[in-house]
Amino acid sequence: MFRTKALRLLGIIMSVLLFAGCSSGAEDPAEPTLLLGFSQIGTESAWRIGNTRDIQNSAQNFGVSLMLENANQSQENQIAAIRRFIAYKVDVIAFSPIVEDGWDNVLMEAKEAGIPVILVDRDIETTKEGLTTCLIGADFYNEGVMAAEYLIRKADDLGLDHVNIVEITGTENSTPMRQRQAGFADTIAGDERMCILESIDGDFLKSRGAECMRYLLETYGDDIDVVFSHNDEMTLGALPEIENVGLNPGSDIIIISIDGGQEAIDVLKEGRINCVVECTPNLGNELMETALRLKAGETVEEVIHPQERIFSDEQDLSNLEPRGY
Ligand code: GYE
Numbered sequence: 001m002f003r004t005k006a007l008r009l010l011g012i013i014m015s016v017l018l019f020a021g022c023s024s025g026a027e028d029p030a031e032p033t034l035l036l037g038f039s040q041i042g043t044e045s046a047w048r049i050g051n052t053r054d055i056q057n058s059a060q061n062f063g064v065s066l067m068l069e070n071a072n073q074s075q076e077n078q079i080a081a082i083r084r085f086i087a088y089k090v091d092v093i094a095f096s097p098i099v100e101d102g103w104d105n106v107l108m109e110a111k112e113a114g115i116p117v118i119l120v121d122r123d124i125e126t127t128k129e130g131l132t133t134c135l136i137g138a139d140f141y142n143e144g145v146m147a148a149e150y151l152i153r154k155a156d157d158l159g160l161d162h163v164n165i166v167e168i169t170g171t172e173n174s175t176p177m178r179q180r181q182a183g184f185a186d187t188i189a190g191d192e193r194m195c196i197l198e199s200i201d202g203d204f205l206k207s208r209g210a211e212c213m214r215y216l217l218e219t220y221g222d223d224i225d226v227v228f229s230h231n232d233e234m235t236l237g238a239l240p241e242i243e244n245v246g247l248n249p250g251s252d253i254i255i256i257s258i259d260g261g262q263e264a265i266d267v268l269k270e271g272r273i274n275c276v277v278e279c280t281p282n283l284g285n286e287l288m289e290t291a292l293r294l295k296a297g298e299t300v301e302e303v304i305h306p307q308e309r310i311f312s313d314e315q316d317l318s319n320l321e322p323r324g325y
Contacts, residue, residue: 037085039095046261050325051281058284100125107131144183170230209234232264275312
């Protein structure tokens with residue numbers, strides 16, 4: 001008696017499974033169209049957390065099945081994740097490389113497996129051809145240019161004849177660090193008032209931003225006119241350190257940041273930051289569209305940059321929409 005019931009149940013389960021197996025993606029809109037492996041750097045900033053959330057939401061909206069791996073700020077973990085994606089035979093691999101060098105071997109393996117790779121947010125450095133298909137991410141060089149152009153306008157407004165700058169940079173050898181630094185340096189190069197006292201690695205982290213600022217204040221004291229920080233987290237770490245030595249960020253020291261997350265925008269409105277260059281984390285839709293095109297065998301644009309703007313004390317920001325990250 002029990003055996004017959006069990007057999008009948010097994011029969012039902014098998015037919016359900018078979019039915020599910022036979023239904024085609026076109027008939028069933030819930031069936032994923034593509035399997036995308038994405039290796040994220042970590043959770044170092046509001047930007048990064050917003051970027052992960054945006055990619056998850058977009059995957060859901062596009063019906064893409066997402067294998068998401070968090071590398072906890074380690075290149076080794078990213079390489080291991082990419083190897084798992086290859087072993088799993090995903091349709092497309094995407095990743096945000098924490099630094100630019102050191103990807104050739106694992107990307108050769110992806111190429112040999114015939115899996116297209118999309119760079120999200122950051123670029124890589126390689127001499128090999130065809131390891132990746134495209135890059136979807138911000139124009140970091142231009143962000144550095146926008147930061148410097150703001151500073152030049154501010155120095156004109158204040159009538160400054162000498163401007164001492166300290167720079168707190170993002171993770172060494174990462175694309176945003178290299179390019180934000182270059183865009184800023186190239187733009188102030190023609191202005192004799194501008195002098196960079198020191199550039200120091202803050203690794204895009206709030207705690208490091210605070211440490212760097214403490215060191216910079218101990219070393220240069222009130223000679224510092226400007227802090228140029230490569231992201232909001234480091235800026236938010238640096239501000240209390242400035243206040244602890246009795247200086248007012250925003251008036252005694254000009255503060256320039258990058259990203260444009262809600263917290264930094266609120267602090268800008270309070271007058272403790274002077275300028276924030278936008279870097280949008282919302283790259284998910286472009287990523288899904290591109291991955292679907294690659295799966296369909298289409299060619300895609302090599303570089304896709306989102307539009308970006310600046311927020312500063314030159315503007316009325318009272319009606320600014322919530323930033324969402
Ligand atoms: O500016 C920073 C993040 O690569 C654009 O990484 C990104 C940067 C962003 O952690 O906050």
